[in-house]
Amino acid sequence: MNRMVDMERKVTKFGNSLGITMTDALKQIGLNQGDSVLIEVNQSTGEIIIKKSTKVALPNGISEDFMDTLSNVIDEYDQTLRGLKDR
Incomplete structure (x- = not known):
């Protein structure tokens, strides 16, 4: 609750x-x-x-820089991604 x-x-x-x-x-x-x-x-x-x-442990071969970049892209395109999800 x-x-x-x-x-x-x-x-x-x-x-x-x-x-x-x-x-x-x-x-x-x-x-x-x-x-x-x-x-x-x-x-x-x-x-x-x-x-x-x-906190999550990153898989081998995935750098923190990649995750930071991915997070920035998700933040920037959040509405677009949500719109694609609902199609």
């Missing part, structure tokens, strides 16, 4: 950085200390989306 949970927090200073605590929210999506996350920022709506990062 997917449900949204509202949590209100105050922005505080952590050293030279600003931050918020959200241990409960991170636990709800299975994040622990040391895990990697993906962060999407939508300036027009003021939304920040945090997603658990899923």
